[in-house]
Amino acid sequence: MADESTSSFYNDNAATYASRQRLLPIRRLDAFLSLLPPGAAILDLGCGGGQDSAYMLSKGFDVTPTDGSPAVAKQAEILLGHPVEVVRFEDLDEEEAFDGVWAEASLLHVPRAALPEVLERIRTALRPGGTFHATFKAGEAEGHDGFGRYYNYPSAELLSEMLSNGGWHNIVITEGDGSGYDGKPTRWLAVRTQK
Template structure:
């Protein structure tokens, strides 16, 4: 799953990472939520400091926040006032349980060889018609950033190939420029798929 360098970064920097001045992806979040029924159940994979889960809860959705880092989960719990499950992506074993999966800048840490299996776990966890939102850093070759975090650095074509013929439909992948935690210019892929 995630590399030790990735886990080590989040373990050692949980307080600063959770408290960073981060702009919520409101436009993407609102678009995702508008595709779900009112009060729908959403699992957030890699909730970080919990800001996205807090927004979804404020909009009346039933949210299950999760993170692979116990330290980040503790930060999210402090913000949300509710338990956050410590769970790696490859530990997701729910079936037909959620209307939506929100994975903003989290699945980008899954090794390329393991990503199809994780995507299948997510598909199984969604109810029929359920929606997956995920964002990735675009690139040609997997590697690490200056903090030692692993990234799968996918192209839109490779991501589309991974999803094709696997039970996902209405797949939409868009690209946009932005920045990452390191403030470096970043090309982002945003993906939406339906079970």
């Protein structure tokens, strides 16, 4: 589903991307984890270099790290010391297997037209009452960045509508300024919702 230039970027730059200096989103991680029972089963969907998975594992959670790029998954395995499944969003096929799904800066590469189906796959993978977290780069129109990576650049309104139409509950969307791998100022949307 990811376009060719996006896939190529991650496969060609896996080591550099995975080992970059990156501040953990501790506040978002802790807020997400606080909504889950101790030792809860978490799917890290698009784990990148594995740093968020490592943090959640250190807190005693049962984490399943996955990434759509085989090369990036290998980098995460080195950090985590255990297997990282290669799973593309459109191939997620679990049913009520997780208490939480963490998708930090990953679903932003899903084509807008395919996002409702991917959100439904995530919803199916969650147990009743399960918590879902995702972040997106905000915008109005789909496009590519300077590295050729595709982004769906949604607005908060569009995400809220998609989630509501998909049957999600307790939808909270917050906005904040930051940056990304390209170092450019970025408006971020953080979504937290429940099945």
